[in-house]
Amino acid sequence: MQITLVRSQQLPALRALYLASRRAAFPWLDTSGYALSDFERDTRDEQVLVAGEGAEVLGFIAVCPPDQFVHHLYVAPDRLRQGIGRALLRAARWRYPALHLKCLVRNRRALLFYRAMGFTCLGQGTGAHGEYYWLALMPAGGR
Structure with missing residues (x-):
């Protein structure tokens, strides 16, 4: 598996992966309005890293650089x-030593994953899709 910055030839696969993944991850939400075109809109001005094997796109992470927000x-x-x-x-x-993110309370699988990765909860809030935890993964030394 290789991880690279997003390339234009990966966009069709990323659009499809994003749509399928959101529908699978959030069965309690109304996803009928989700579209393939959401990927570009939702990742605009973010740094996108893509995991792939050959031409197959396996996943991606999009980070807002100024805030190190996943x-x-x-x-x-x-x-x-x-x-x-x-x-x-x-x-x-490697690019952003302190990462932050919001994870929906109902997304139990993701919460378990983030906790296993060392994220800690900084607080809780409510957004358009329900309650969420504000999580952080700080660099060694806690800065």
Whole structure:
């Protein structure tokens, strides 16, 4: 598996992965309005790292650089629990030593993953899709 900055030829696969992953991850939400075109809109001005094997796109992470905020981390639904998300987070940490994100309270699988990766809860809030935890992964030394 290789992790690279997003390339234009990967966009069709990323659009499809993003749509399928969100539908699978959030069964309690109304996803009928989700579209393939959401990927570009939702990752605009973010640094996108893509995990792939050959031409196959396995997952991606999108980080808002100024805040080191992980806006998206998705892995193809049929490739979960294979270390892809872990590898993407590690690659993002090379670029951004302190990462922050919001994770929906109802997204139990993601919460378990982030806790296993060392994220800690800084607080809780409510957004358009429900309650969320504000999580952080700080560099060694806690800065």
